Amino acid sequence: MKKRLLATVLAGAMVLSMAACGNSNANKTESAAASETANASTEAGAESGETQAAAQDGNASSELNIYMWQQYISDDLIKNFETENNCKVNLSYMSDNADAINKLTAGGGDEYDLIMTCDAYMKSLIAGGYVEELNLDNIPNSSNINDTYWVSKGYCVPYLMNYIYVVYDSETCPVEIHSYNDLLQSGLKISTIDGARNLFPIALVALGYDPNSTNESEIAEAYEWLQKFNENVVAYGNAEQNLTNGTANVAVTYDGNASWAMKEKNTIKVADFTSDPIQLGIDLFVMPKGAKHVDLAEKFLNYICTAEVMAKNLEEFPYSCPNDAAVAAASDDYKNDPARDFSYKENVFFQEDVGDALTIYNDYYQKLKVGE
Amino acid sequence: MNNKKKKNMLPALAMAGPVSVWMILFVTIPMLYIIYISFMSRGVFGDVVYKFSTESYKTILDPTYFKVILKSLKAAGITTILCLLLGYPLAYIIAHKPKDTAAKLITLIMIPFWTNSLMRLNSWLLLFQTSGPINNFLVGTGIVKEPITFIYTDGLVLIGLITNMLPFAVLPLYSTIEKLDKSLIEASADLGASAATTFMRVTLPITFPGIFSAIILVFIPSLGIYTVTDMLGGGKILYIGNIIKNQFGSIRNWPLGAALSVMLIVITMLLIFIYTRFAKIEDMEVV
Numbered sequence A: 001m002k003k004r005l006l007a008t009v010l011a012g013a014m015v016l017s018m019a020a021c022g023n024s025n026a027n028k029t030e031s032a033a034a035s036e037t038a039n040a041s042t043e044a045g046a047e048s049g050e051t052q053a054a055a056q057d058g059n060a061s062s063e064l065n066i067y068m069w070q071q072y073i074s075d076d077l078i079k080n081f082e083t084e085n086n087c088k089v090n091l092s093y094m095s096d097n098a099d100a101i102n103k104l105t106a107g108g109g110d111e112y113d114l115i116m117t118c119d120a121y122m123k124s125l126i127a128g129g130y131v132e133e134l135n136l137d138n139i140p141n142s143s144n145i146n147d148t149y150w151v152s153k154g155y156c157v158p159y160l161m162n163y164i165y166v167v168y169d170s171e172t173c174p175v176e177i178h179s180y181n182d183l184l185q186s187g188l189k190i191s192t193i194d195g196a197r198n199l200f201p202i203a204l205v206a207l208g209y210d211p212n213s214t215n216e217s218e219i220a221e222a223y224e225w226l227q228k229f230n231e232n233v234v235a236y237g238n239a240e241q242n243l244t245n246g247t248a249n250v251a252v253t254y255d256g257n258a259s260w261a262m263k264e265k266n267t268i269k270v271a272d273f274t275s276d277p278i279q280l281g282i283d284l285f286v287m288p289k290g291a292k293h294v295d296l297a298e299k300f301l302n303y304i305c306t307a308e309v310m311a312k313n314l315e316e317f318p319y320s321c322p323n324d325a326a327v328a329a330a331s332d333d334y335k336n337d338p339a340r341d342f343s344y345k346e347n348v349f350f351q352e353d354v355g356d357a358l359t360i361y362n363d364y365y366q367k368l369k370v371g372e
Numbered sequence B: 001m002n003n004k005k006k007k008n009m010l011p012a013l014a015m016a017g018p019v020s021v022w023m024i025l026f027v028t029i030p031m032l033y034i035i036y037i038s039f040m041s042r043g044v045f046g047d048v049v050y051k052f053s054t055e056s057y058k059t060i061l062d063p064t065y066f067k068v069i070l071k072s073l074k075a076a077g078i079t080t081i082l083c084l085l086l087g088y089p090l091a092y093i094i095a096h097k098p099k100d101t102a103a104k105l106i107t108l109i110m111i112p113f114w115t116n117s118l119m120r121l122n123s124w125l126l127l128f129q130t131s132g133p134i135n136n137f138l139v140g141t142g143i144v145k146e147p148i149t150f151i152y153t154d155g156l157v158l159i160g161l162i163t164n165m166l167p168f169a170v171l172p173l174y175s176t177i178e179k180l181d182k183s184l185i186e187a188s189a190d191l192g193a194s195a196a197t198t199f200m201r202v203t204l205p206i207t208f209p210g211i212f213s214a215i216i217l218v219f220i221p222s223l224g225i226y227t228v229t230d231m232l233g234g235g236k237i238l239y240i241g242n243i244i245k246n247q248f249g250s251i252r253n254w255p256l257g258a259a260l261s262v263m264l265i266v267i268t269m270l271l272i273f274i275y276t277r278f279a280k281i282e283d284m285e286v287v
Helices: A002-023 A026-047 A052-056 A075-085 A097-105 A119-127 A140-144 A180-184 A196-206 A216-232 A239-244 A255-264 A294-305 A307-316 A324-329 A357-370 B002-038 B055-060 B063-095 B099-114 B117-128 B133-140 B154-179 B182-190 B195-206 B208-224 B227-232 B240-248 B254-278
Strands: A063-069 A088-094 A114-118 A156-169 A190-192 A233-236 A250-254 A268-270 A278-286
Touching: A063 A278, A063 A294, A075 A088, A075 A294, A075 A307, A088 A097, A097 A114, A097 A119, A114 A119, A114 A294, A119 A278, A140 A294, A140 A307, A140 A324, A156 A255, A156 A294, A180 A196, A180 A216, A190 A239, A196 A216, A196 A278, A196 A357, A216 A233, A216 A357, A239 A250, A239 A255, A250 A255, A255 A268, A294 A307, A307 A324, A357 B063, A357 B240, B002 B254, B055 B063, B055 B254, B063 B099, B063 B154, B063 B208, B063 B240, B063 B254, B099 B154, B117 B133, B117 B154, B117 B227, B154 B208, B154 B227, B182 B195, B195 B208, B208 B240, B208 B254, B227 B240, B240 B254
Parallel strands: A063 A088, A063 A114, A190 A233, A190 A250
Antiparallel strands: A114 A278, A156 A250, A156 A268, A156 A278
């Protein structure tokens, strides 16, 4: 009897602990579930003949399948679009940029009409023929988008963007930070973003190299710089929590996360960089090759480029936005956000495709994280 | 003759069939797939290129990975030893309580497990963070001047591992100690052995299968678990589990991830093999 109780209890514990492990990937699980829904819908769509061809015959699509980041678009925006166009929008979510690339390179058009990716991958996606060319005449509102932020125009529509910059707690940070090299000073407790292609450009810029260098000896030097940087790092990720709870006094983070931290703690300031450029990443929508609901996808892209629609979206997701008209129409809260109040917004670099050198980056990154 | 044989096979097939199918589908095939992938090459985009290569195994022997493997083995070893040192007396005490008290105590050990482990890990972070209650208390009472950095350290990772793994040590230990024939201990005492000698020469050898189950149940998951190090280590402290996770995630080197997983499987097998040198596998007390 006792043994049975014990068995039940132990089995329960194991199941729970497994459930716990699974939960760390809650997003993934949800997205998997969501993508199943999307699959089902796509199949249904295909069966009822709502393909591109059908759309061209004059039958508008009634369903749109989008793959993007979670917590990145307003539910109201989606609902309004559905009502206006009498359609159903199926959102599935990715947990990593690589997921989107996998979908795109594995014939994403069968499942999705729009996939979110970022500027860094555009070149190879176009070269590989994985994305459809867009007919911008059908997306007139895209003229609201500032060309500075529009890489590979004609193949994508920029959505929101993120600066990766340095913020610090003016109360607890012992030094003034004006450059990446200042991050090597002693007494700093840094909470930083993670990832090879986010960290190495910082070091490369600090050393005076091209942030997208493909030269192994430069990357090796950057690795040495990052080793010193790593000594000041208290944590990778969770910048906003670490800054607000005092674990870190400096953070290398996205402006959206800094915005949140600044609302919690008003002593957090954006570092006043003198000459080092900062990284700007642009999240954008592309249409995978063979997308089935092109008409609706174009309508959707046009809709999110509308100034008022995007301005409303920014209230909920106060990230930097490449849509000038939307920023102009945005609330005062958004416009006066201290996280975006810095003078060197134009001094940016973009993450570029580094080709085979990605392997070099990843190997050094691995070494860095292992603490070799 | 032939007919008779078939008849005899049927019940066995009916009993073992479903389990065998399950094991083949969900254990054997995935394992073979992992071994297969580990001998493939990686593409630039992080895709698996189906071309034979032993590159991943060579990489494991690189001092960088070797160091992490040693570090993980050490951490898992310390966790296991501490879980045994804490778990054995605890299981011993519980086993010597009246039956219903013992059941209650075992339930108490399990209660924390009714909460999601990520919640428990997060609460450790909240408790120990720089502006958290423990630091506030220490600074407030003047015990320390400056808040102590507890979080994102090896120490906290170890605490996290131990609290996560302790029940897996206590339960098999309890199960063997509880079954221990008390007359043997009495006999040992009657024959003049001291309490310590009795423990070393009688209790410990008899409960060895339980100890070994505890070692396996604690050591192997502690080697692979990455959520504890990810959360309490702040992404700075990496064990083998984190490295494997990274290979399948951000770094996208599946063959290397697979090769590291194969290595973990080999370590597990080795442990079981060592066990079979000392005792019978059927005696291993899991529950």
